[in-house]
Amino acid sequence: MKLLLTDSGVTNPSIQNALVGLLGKPIAESSALCIPTAAYGHPYAGPRAAWRFIRGEEPRAPMCELGWKSLGVLELTALPTIDQERWLPLVQEADVLLVDGGDATYLCHWMRESGLADLLPSLHAVWVGLSAGSMVMTPSIGPDFVAWTPPGGSDATLGIVDFSIFPHLGAFPSNSMANAEKWAASMPRRSYVIDSQTAIKVVDGDVEVISEGEWKLFTP
Known part of the structure; x- marks a missing residue:
């Protein structure tokens, strides 16, 4: 699966060029499904944030407003209550899955509960x-x-990649480089600290940092 792991969406030409390269065609010719689920698990996000994401009203974090050929909403909490044949074909046909921020463990939980996590290796969509x-x-x-x-109280997530991510460098007082270094020291693997102008592209295990901002790699 092709991944573009961003801090704040498609915030600059370098990240957008990387996205188009992964799609293999223009954004205007690509179909997208947006996943707002993570927003519901975070106290600073919630329904209003999910609505802004879907509406493309997050100018600091462009995703849904990029000019897609078509755009739909895939709400993971709803999927366990409906037959898979009603939503699986839409996921299989999508060119890209746009996945909002919020709480990663909440998102992970519902990816597993919905069955989407199991489908990831078979999808051609860019994440x-x-x-x-x-x-x-x-x-x-x-x-x-x-x-x-x-x-179970774990901070474990899906493990599709073999590194961890500290996002929003410099965006909040708690997201200082000093705090990032302390966080990285507690992680058992290499970790990337990234800001709003940075993304990590992963294709078949190959990792490339796309940045017009600040980032740093920490190794154990």
Whole structure:
């Protein structure tokens, strides 16, 4: 699966060019499904944030407003209550999945409950994550980033990639480089610290940092 793991969406030409390259065609010719689920698990997000994401009203984090050929909403909490044949073909046909931020453990839980996590290896869609939508692809996020406590209390996520992500560098006082270094020291694997102008592209295990901003790689 092709991944574009962003801090704040498609915020600059470099990230947009990387996205178009992954799609293999223009955005205007690509069909997208947006996944707002993570927003419901975070106290600073919730329904209003999910609505703004779907509406494309987040100018600091462009995703749904990029000019897609078509755009639909895939709400993961609803999927376990409906027959798979009603939504699976739409996911299989999508060119891209746009995954909102919020709480990564909440998103991970519903990816597993909905069955979407099991489908990921078979999908041709590009996964474009925003904050928690990116962090969910890592093995774990660290206790500091858990706002919704999953059953069992773990900070584990999907482990599709073999590194962890500390997002929003410099965006909040708690997201300083000094705090990022402390977080990275507690992680058992390499970790990327990224800001709003940075994304991580992953194709068949190959990792490339796309940035017009600030980022840093920490290794254990």
